[in-house]
Amino acid sequence: MELYKLTAHELHRMLKERKISAVELCRSVFSRIGQVEDKIKAYVTLTEERALTKAREVDEKIRAGEQLSPLAGIPVAIKDNMCTKGLLTTCASKILQNYIPIYTATAVERLFAQDVVLTGKTNMDEFAMGSSTENSAFFVTRNPWDLETVPGGSSGGSAAAVAAGEAILSLGSDTGGSIRQPAALCGVVGLKPTYGLVSRYGLVAFASSLDQIGPITKDVMDCALLLNYIVEHDPLDSTSLKVEMLDYTKALVNDVKGLKIGVPVELMGEGIQTGVREAMENAIELLESLGARCQEVSLPHLDYALSAYYIIAPAEASSNLSRFDGVRYGYRTPQKVEDIMEMYFRTRAEGFGNEVKRRIMLGTYALSAGYYEAYYGRAQKIRTLIVNDFNKAFEKFDVLISPTSPTVAFKIGEKYEDPLRMYMSDICTIPVNLAGIPAISIPCGVADGLPIGLQIMGKPLDEETILRVAYTFEQNFGFKEEPNL
Amino acid sequence: MAISKKEVEHVAWLARLFLTEEEKERFTKQLSEILDHAGKIARLDTSKVPPTSHVLPLKNVFRDDKTRFSLPREEALSNAPKKEQGAFVVPKII
Numbered sequence: 072m073e074l075y076k077l078t079a080h081e082l083h084r085m086l087k088e089r090k091i092s093a094v095e096l097c098r099s100v101f102s103r104i105g106q107v108e109d110k111i112k113a114y115v116t117l118t119e120e121r122a123l124t125k126a127r128e129v130d131e132k133i134r135a136g137e138q139l140s141p142l143a144g145i146p147v148a149i150k151d152n153m154c155t156k157g158l159l160t161t162c163a164s165k166i167l168q169n170y171i172p173i174y175t176a177t178a179v180e181r182l183f184a185q186d187v188v189l190t191g192k193t194n195m196d197e198f199a200m201g202s203s204t205e206n207s208a209f210f211v212t213r214n215p216w217d218l219e220t221v222p223g224g225s226s227g228g229s230a231a232a233v234a235a236g237e238a239i240l241s242l243g244s245d246t247g248g249s250i251r252q253p254a255a256l257c258g259v260v261g262l263k264p265t266y267g268l269v270s271r272y273g274l275v276a277f278a279s280s281l282d283q284i285g286p287i288t289k290d291v292m293d294c295a296l297l298l299n300y301i302v303e304h305d306p307l308d309s310t311s312l313k314v315e316m317l318d319y320t321k322a323l324v325n326d327v328k329g330l331k332i333g334v335p336v337e338l339m340g341e342g343i344q345t346g347v348r349e350a351m352e353n354a355i356e357l358l359e360s361l362g363a364r365c366q367e368v369s370l371p372h373l374d375y376a377l378s379a380y381y382i383i384a385p386a387e388a389s390s391n392l393s394r395f396d397g398v399r400y401g402y403r404t405p406q407k408v409e410d411i412m413e414m415y416f417r418t419r420a421e422g423f424g425n426e427v428k429r430r431i432m433l434g435t436y437a438l439s440a441g442y443y444e445a446y447y448g449r450a451q452k453i454r455t456l457i458v459n460d461f462n463k464a465f466e467k468f469d470v471l472i473s474p475t476s477p478t479v480a481f482k483i484g485e486k487y488e489d490p491l492r493m494y495m496s497d498i499c500t501i502p503v504n505l506a507g508i509p510a511i512s513i514p515c516g517v518a519d520g521l522p523i524g525l526q527i528m529g530k531p532l533d534e535e536t537i538l539r540v541a542y543t544f545e546q547n548f549g550f551k552e553e554p555n556l
Numbered sequence: 557m558a559i560s561k562k563e564v565e566h567v568a569w570l571a572r573l574f575l576t577e578e579e580k581e582r583f584t585k586q587l588s589e590i591l592d593h594a595g596k597i598a599r600l601d602t603s604k605v606p607p608t609s610h611v612l613p614l615k616n617v618f619r620d621d622k623t624r625f626s627l628p629r630e631e632a633l634s635n636a637p638k639k640e641q642g643a644f645v646v647p648k649i650i
Contacts, residue, residue: 170635173634173635378594381594398636399632402637431573432573436559439570446597449597455608490590491586
């Protein structure tokens with residue numbers, strides 16, 4: 072049996088009933104990695120020895136009759152911008168190519184406490200900046216559905232790993248759509264939780280007011296399951312929310328009767344590929360046939376979201392990335408320098424890639440004297456208008472739906488030289504980060520042989536309703552296609 | 557809004573980045589295009605809108621003022637590109 076094809080909840084049952092062992096499962100996933108990783112390139116670092124040791128430990132616990140966590144023995148991949156103590160954490164950047172953290176990110180630590188088996192650290196756009204995983208300093212990750220196309224970004228490695236069976240579950244991070252967009256392009260499920268629900272401690276910061284860690288999984292049940300174990304207040308993160316811990320799997324009921332669903336017209340406008348639009352129309356029809364009421368709604372300021380985002384995110388990034396100076400950790404220029412300023416200039420010029428430099432420059436410009444009010448100050452005001460738009464829509468609707476990405480996966484290199492066109496890839500996901508609300512992407516069809524994502528957005532902290540809608544859609548839509556690798 | 561090559565050079569200096577001539581040309585073009593698109597936000601009247609500095613209703617977070625152990629020196633230095641006698645080594649400043 073090809074265990075790597077199964078979901079975490081199916082595998083947990085088999086482990087518990089002793090039909091399989093954690094070592095068998097681990098070997099199945101690493102054998103799959105051996106088969107396809109040369110083509111996909113999902114991982115920056117693989118941790119096979121460590122994984123097998125952990126799997127043996129889990130088997131020992133099963134033999135001893137210990138209570139088994141639903142995630143125990145499940146192979147999980149982690150995006151390479153989450154710190155893992157003693158294990159290389161590169162952010163897919165030359166500037167962190169030799170960085171070995173002395174601590175582990177809280178979200179990852181929580182999974183380790185459940186005895187998950189770490190398969191490795193996944194490739195990404197450098198410092199999570201990008202929509203295609205082409206900005207990795209090391210190599211490009213490819214989409215398992217079509218090796219000539221991108222897996223999306225910036226959590227492209229995490230999404231491709233799950234889609235290709237190179238991991239059962241993975242963690243990604245989402246600043247402007249970096250979990251949902253690659254999940255959509257790779258035909259898997261990706262959830263960005265409410266801002267502050269999952270601790271950001273140990274996540275290498277890109278734009279602190281937008282970044283959020285979340286799950287990438289094969290189905291909605293696994294998504295709820297993984298979310299259960301990463302949500303908890305963390306005193307080490309001052310933006311971590313103090314909320315009641317829930318069992319999100321209890322929200323998974325196959326029923327949307329009476330739910331009011333809004334469809335923002337601004338996210339269905341021009342630029343949405345025909346196949347994506349058709350899949351959306353079919354999704355609306357299906358949800359209505361199941362008893363939900365769908366209606367168009369206007370969020371008039373969404374048209375300004377992309378502009379506001381590309382001022383706010385680079386501004387925060389320029390500040391966060393000022394810590395990379397070649398003094399305390401990471402890369403330092405090997406060239407002979409005259410003074411410390413030259414060391415900073417050379418280290419940063421050699422260590423950062425194109426996209427990162429571009430965003431640092433953009434952010435520095437937006438924050439500089441004379442431009443601060445015109446750009447950053449105004450963008451933060453637009454953010455208020457966007458938050459208000461969502462609040463108003465949620466007075467009338469339980470959830471909002473839209474495409475996750477305006478197009479299916481595009482060809483590698485197609486948008487690489489045109490940053491503005493690349494930025495448009497996240498046009499449907501960015502408003503969610505600006506408002507801090509939760510949103511999930513699930514597969515809702517195929518166009519040109521490539522998967523399409525349906526985005527379901529919810530009220531702050533109402534992960535339960537978006538999971539319920541996602542689960543009902545998944546159960547009734549029955550997405551059966553899989554990549555042919 | 558167009559950004560000049562001179563402004564790109566100044567911003568690169570502020571950001572502590574050496575840029576090659578080719579990069580200066582490329583960034584001048586690309587940043588101009590992006591800023592031109594971002595300039596769309598100037599069309600809205602936001603004079604009466606308060607800025608969102610944070611989507612959460614955040615309050616100051618205080619911890620008990622208790623002494624605790626700091627990071628061991630060895631660990632703090634473990635990733636340093638250059639270190640000597642328990643300190644980070646940098647080019648001469650004075």
